Amino acid sequence: MKTTNELIQMKQDDKKITMVTAYDYPSAKQSEQAGLDTILVGDSLGMTVLGYESTVQVTMADMVHHTRAVRRGAPDTYVVVDLPFGSYHTSDDKGLENVLSLYQSSGANAVKMEGVGCLGIIRRSVQAGVPVVAHLGLTPQSVGVTGFKMQAGSIEEAEQLMGDARKVEEAGACMVVLEAIPADLAEKVTGSLTIPTIGIGAGAGTDGQVIVYHDVLQYGSDRLPKFVKPYGDFNSIGVSGLEQYVQEVRSGEFPDESTTYKKRVFDK
Numbered sequence: 001m002k003t004t005n006e007l008i009q010m011k012q013d014d015k016k017i018t019m020v021t022a023y024d025y026p027s028a029k030q031s032e033q034a035g036l037d038t039i040l041v042g043d044s045l046g047m048t049v050l051g052y053e054s055t056v057q058v059t060m061a062d063m064v065h066h067t068r069a070v071r072r073g074a075p076d077t078y079v080v081v082d083l084p085f086g087s088y089h090t091s092d093d094k095g096l097e098n099v100l101s102l103y104q105s106s107g108a109n110a111v112k113m114e115g116v117g118c119l120g121i122i123r124r125s126v127q128a129g130v131p132v133v134a135h136l137g138l139t140p141q142s143v144g145v146t147g148f149k150m151q152a153g154s155i156e157e158a159e160q161l162m163g164d165a166r167k168v169e170e171a172g173a174c175m176v177v178l179e180a181i182p183a184d185l186a187e188k189v190t191g192s193l194t195i196p197t198i199g200i201g202a203g204a205g206t207d208g209q210v211i212v213y214h215d216v217l218q219y220g221s222d223r224l225p226k227f228v229k230p231y232g233d234f235n236s237i238g239v240s241g242l243e244q245y246v247q248e249v250r251s252g253e254f255p256d257e258s259t260t261y262k263k264r265v266f267d268k
Helices: 004-012 025-033 060-073 092-106 119-127 140-146 155-171 183-192 234-251
Strands: 017-021 038-041 078-082 110-114 132-137 175-179 197-200 208-212
Touching: 004 017, 025 038, 025 060, 038 060, 038 208, 060 078, 060 092, 078 092, 092 110, 092 119, 110 119, 119 132, 119 155, 132 155, 155 175, 155 183, 175 183, 183 197
Parallel strands: 017 038, 017 208, 038 078, 078 110, 110 132, 132 175, 175 197, 197 208
Antiparallel strands: none
């Protein structure tokens, strides 16, 4: 398993960091087998695997449950867990309490929080010994205000984001996710920081990339964002397999002799 310091060293050595967002044991197991450096257990699990309307409904219990499953599936991979909506927005004291609880109970290596309004919690979390990943640009927990669209598209907004990136680094963040921002801005932010940047919809100039397991493999995803390149098609393969199963059960082809236990209990 890579450590936080080793991930930071990868930036210094100009080695790209690979991250996938996964939510359960089998996807984590596959991710570790594929050699991913890091796994993010994102609160996007609310929509992707729980059927919620947004990340707002995701709870601390949800995050703990899914992160434990990911840890079991990927025991030797660096795991980052999202703090869910509302868990660090009321006060620094309550936020730190939730950080410590999630870190201790989930088995993750780091926690992630969105926006620049949590600098105090970042500082106190790091002081308490918890690695923190920051998240700037499009922050899904705030889409009710910002909308799902590219962020920092003007000079003023870009300069603000660059300042925010420096602030989260100064507060002690060990990495920062940059989502849905112009590629040239992401590259400039990356060059200005000593901590790694992980891009999603931010171009190739970041220190690493993250993408959702279900998007990259088209597993239950109905529509892919512009910045997603699919590398598999589980939707077609899965539905096709299930259709064949239905057909064979109805026709009597399944189960056959090869899938039936042979020992007799009753004599004819």
